[in-house]
Amino acid sequence: AEAADYGIHPALLDAALQPLGLGLLLAEPGEGMTRRPFAWSGVTLHAQGAVAGRVRIALAGEDAVSVTVADPAGRPVASVDVLTLRQVAAKQVAEARSDSLFRVEWVPVAVSRSSAPAGRWALIGSGNGSGSGSSSGHGDVDVHEDLGSLAAAAGPVPELVFAPFPDAAESTDITDSAIASDAVRRATHRALDLVQAWLADERFAASRLVILAGQGLAGGPVWGLVRSAQMENPGRFVLIETGGSGDAEPDGELLAAAAVGDEPQLRLDGGEFCAPRLVRVPWPDAAGPGFGAEGTVLLTGSSGGLARLLARHLVAERGVRNLLLASRSGAAAEGMPKLVAELTGLGAAVEVAACDVADREALAGLLAAVPAERPLSAVVHTAAVLDDGVVEALTPERIDRVLRPKVDGALNLHALTEHLDLSAFVLFSSLSGTLGGAGLANYSAANAFL
Structure with a gap:
């Protein structure tokens, strides 16, 4: 719905440029470097309000490309004669995060x-x-x-x-x-x-x-x-x-x-x-709570993209060596064997379990099975369900479906682990819980609870 408010929606333009990161057109940047758009020339907007696009990117010189965006029917949307990219140190990009952290x-x-x-x-x-x-x-x-x-x-x-x-x-x-x-x-x-x-x-x-x-x-x-x-x-x-x-x-x-x-x-x-x-707010100097190399870290919603990024981060950056990945799909989730192999290669012992954390009895069984020699040391809750729709189209059932993993899951995790000496109990909310979002009333409600 927002696309009509822009010449070309920023999200669509960003998506159109994502193929540049595949390394197929331009040589890999130098060690510790990354490429970022630097100069645009010959930019033409042919149509406004596109919600999807087909993209052609071609070389236009050293560290430069041309970009053509068309709608799904092939009609022109936008074109860029020359987009010049410049290599910058990845450290500089990381340092730029220092002004990207906010609170209410x-x-x-x-x-x-x-x-x-x-x-x-x-x-x-x-x-x-x-x-x-x-x-x-x-x-x-x-x-x-x-x-x-x-x-x-x-x-x-x-x-x-x-x-x-x-x-x-x-x-x-x-x-x-x-x-x-x-x-x-x-x-x-x-x-x-x-x-x-x-x-x-x-x-x-x-x-x-x-x-x-x-x-x-x-x-x-x-x-x-x-x-x-x-x-x-x-x-x-x-x-x-x-x-x-x-x-x-x-x-x-x-x-x-x-x-x-x-x-x-x-x-x-x-x-x-x-x-x-x-x-x-300033970027924190410390890394935050430790997760403990000896204990087991439970990561819920592990079939989702966010949880998989976190799993890699916990192992590669935070020293976690025992991961319990829980989701409703368990080992049957798409891509799970590949993720387990990757995490194992990084030095972690990984167990995958099919468990609906909103089911208190099932969650209690999962936690009871954590070995005593590797007791539960931290919980990271990312489980979520989407059922988007404008508020007039929602029903109590659609509300409950989205509330369940966030509300029931968090309450069950709290009740079943509050007696444990955890080093971290992390609940992942969403910006929609703070700002709201068109078509996200149920999801916003669920995340505002957290």
């Missing part, structure tokens, strides 16, 4: 009470524990049991509709995987139902739905799902985290003023609003 920082933003809309607002649900602001003195807040009863009510459609999501799972014992995962699913299903109903009713097209939710065990996935809904439907949803140290009963008028502003996500704490920003 919540920064104060100004909200003026005078910005609150003068019309009526609505609150759906009880608002118990959410700080709905229905007692703020505004006087024009209509309380409804749910969105259906609001839609059925007579009168004008409110400009703002507040929907509190009390995070009942905050007090849940996460060692009880079934109870915790059920709390997550209930909250995420409710968010999906609410978002879909909101988008389906044209009467709310000019209104904003304000989700009041924490970012705890069950609230995190709600944020993940709604972030993706925001990307697909700009201006229709606002996320506000309430319940901070000074917000037992947030001021509804202040909430309303914040909700009509330009910030799609806000946190209210002590009467002050903050908005999330990505900020650069």
